[in-house]
Amino acid sequence: MQNFLQVQGLRKAFPGTGGGAELVVFDDVNFTIDRGEFVCIIGHSGCGKTTILNVLAGLEAPTDGHSFIDGREISGPSLDRGVVFQSHALMPWMTVRGNIAFAVRSKWPDWSRSKVDSHVQQFIDMVHLTGSEDKKPSQLSGGMKQRVGIARAFAIQPKMLLLDEPFGALDALTRGNIQDELVTIVRGTQQTVFMITHDVDEAILLSDKIFLMSNGPRAVLAEIVTNPLPKDRTRATMHHDPKFYELRNHLIDFLVHRSKSYASTSSVQ
Numbered sequence: 001m002q003n004f005l006q007v008q009g010l011r012k013a014f015p016g017t018g019g020g021a022e023l024v025v026f027d028d029v030n031f032t033i034d035r036g037e038f039v040c041i042i043g044h045s046g047c048g049k050t051t052i053l054n055v056l057a058g059l060e061a062p063t064d065g066h067s068f069i070d071g072r073e074i075s076g077p078s079l080d081r082g083v084v085f086q087s088h089a090l091m092p093w094m095t096v097r098g099n100i101a102f103a104v105r106s107k108w109p110d111w112s113r114s115k116v117d118s119h120v121q122q123f124i125d126m127v128h129l130t131g132s133e134d135k136k137p138s139q140l141s142g143g144m145k146q147r148v149g150i151a152r153a154f155a156i157q158p159k160m161l162l163l164d165e166p167f168g169a170l171d172a173l174t175r176g177n178i179q180d181e182l183v184t185i186v187r188g189t190q191q192t193v194f195m196i197t198h199d200v201d202e203a204i205l206l207s208d209k210i211f212l213m214s215n216g217p218r219a220v221l222a223e224i225v226t227n228p229l230p231k232d233r234t235r236a237t238m239h240h241d242p243k244f245y246e247l248r249n250h251l252i253d254f255l256v257h258r259s260k261s262y263a264s265t266s267s268v269q
């Protein structure tokens with residue numbers, strides 16, 4: 001389905017402190033995401049990526065503009081959207097199974113205990129945490145905690161997954177492994193994803209489209225880049241494709257040079 005997510009004229013301004021001028025973080029941001037598309041958004045710190053994600057999550061209201069998912073305006077948080085933050089927001093007193101089951105019961109309160117249990121198990125297995133069901137977050141590594149967050153987000157079968165630098169706090173090896181798992185899961189489930197990352201290679205591996213934000217304040221969505229690499233690319237092989245370097249250089253040139261020079265009148269390319 002085309003235009004599954006629609007964002008129109010989004011603007012966010014925060015009031016100035018001590019009588020100062022207001023801070024316009026971004027202005028006139030417009031984009032659409034099709035069902036099943038994986039979009040990464042990249043831009044320098046402070047351009048408003050998290051604020052956009054929070055608006056899509058329904059956690060923050062825009063100053064102007066509207067966003068719609070599956071034809072309905074986003075006006076607050078909903079189990080339609082699964083969110084994973086950099087710091088896995090797990091409930092420390094609950095086990096792996098308990099954390100995921102809590103979300104599943106919130107979405108489907110009428111489900112029997114056995115139905116909840118088997119549904120939860122499916123997602124624990126999916127992120128390779130089989131055997132750790134009864135562990136509490138304090139007994140898990142950072143990578144395992146992040147896997148629980150991902151399993152929980154997928155388990156509610158959201159219309160859209162919103163990921164805010166979900167691997168930002170992980171070491172390179174763990175990060176690579178979880179990226180590979182995410183690729184497999186997303187290709188299998190056809191999940192629609194909006195993800196923030198600072199990692200250009202991660203964006204190239206995961207996304208169908210890459211949104212490039214200019215620097216803030218008054219950031220704009222400067223470019224939408226379609227990933228030309230084959231769908232079945234892997235972390236191990238994608239750098240053998242000459243298009244990989246072309247795309248990588250394009251993204252890095254944007255971040256180093258072009259991201260500074262956009263005025264809010266710039267148009268999307």
Ligand SMILES: Nc1ncnc2c1ncn2[C@@H]1O[C@H](COP(=O)(O)OP(=O)(O)OP(=O)(O)O)[C@@H](O)[C@H]1O
Binds near residue numbers: 014046050052
């Ligand atoms: N509640 C708030 N009140 C005032 N200013 C805010 C508030 N939340 C965010 N900001 C400002 O809005 C701007 C955008 O913040 P945001 O976290 O969305 O940026 P970001 O692109 O996600 O940055 P990073 O990559 O560092 O996470 C920043 O200048 C930030 O200081």
